[in-house]
Amino acid sequence: MVIGETNRLLIAKITLEDAPFILELLNTPNWIKFIGDRNVKTLEEAEIYLQNGILKSYENFGFGFYKLLLKSEDNKIIGTSGLIKREQLEHVDIGFAFLPEYEGKGFGYESSVAIMDLAKNKFNLKKLLAITLENNLNSIKLLEKLGLKYEKKIKPFEDDDELLLFAKELDSEKTTL
Numbered sequence: 001m002v003i004g005e006t007n008r009l010l011i012a013k014i015t016l017e018d019a020p021f022i023l024e025l026l027n028t029p030n031w032i033k034f035i036g037d038r039n040v041k042t043l044e045e046a047e048i049y050l051q052n053g054i055l056k057s058y059e060n061f062g063f064g065f066y067k068l069l070l071k072s073e074d075n076k077i078i079g080t081s082g083l084i085k086r087e088q089l090e091h092v093d094i095g096f097a098f099l100p101e102y103e104g105k106g107f108g109y110e111s112s113v114a115i116m117d118l119a120k121n122k123f124n125l126k127k128l129l130a131i132t133l134e135n136n137l138n139s140i141k142l143l144e145k146l147g148l149k150y151e152k153k154i155k156p157f158e159d160d161d162e163l164l165l166f167a168k169e170l171d172s173e174k175t176t177l
Helices: 016-026 029-034 043-052 054-061 107-121 137-145
Strands: 002-005 009-013 065-070 076-084 093-098 127-132 149-154 163-169
Touching: 002 107, 009 107, 016 043, 016 076, 043 054, 054 076, 065 107, 076 107, 093 107, 107 137, 127 137, 137 163
Parallel strands: 093 127
Antiparallel strands: 002 009, 009 065, 065 076, 076 093, 127 163, 149 163
16 A cells, blocks of 8 residues: 655555565675564564564554555665554654665655655654664764764663664654755
8 A cells, every 4th residue: 555655666564465565674794784683584583573563663653664666677676664553652652674785865864854744744753763883874864964963872671782873853843855
């Protein structure tokens, strides 16, 4: 189900049928380096990952991560962008991840602007957070370009690295490309 659109992308809900893509994405070098190895190595594990994460988020909160379909390549799935409510954080946070060949081409910004618009206008969120590793310079640049401001270092997850926390109030301004 398509929930949004940009100049180059369709933004749609992820389904169990997307397990092969999720399996590929979760095992890309940058996912493992910057997000972490989720130990999802089979299609069955990818389906379980979807059921316990993204699909459960849709059910519990009405939002989650969405697949990004590239219009110019017959709606090929190239990445994800979306919203997640973590019990460790006070507000919802925004995130994004792409297959390696689609990184650095502006899709993160393009999709995140649309996701932020949905966060404000469809899901009525007043504030968005983002968390990232200090060495994930591309993510930090993108968050800053989106208007999120660095607030502090946090350690929200046990046995995990210290993360940088960014935040943005979603006021009445219209975010545009």
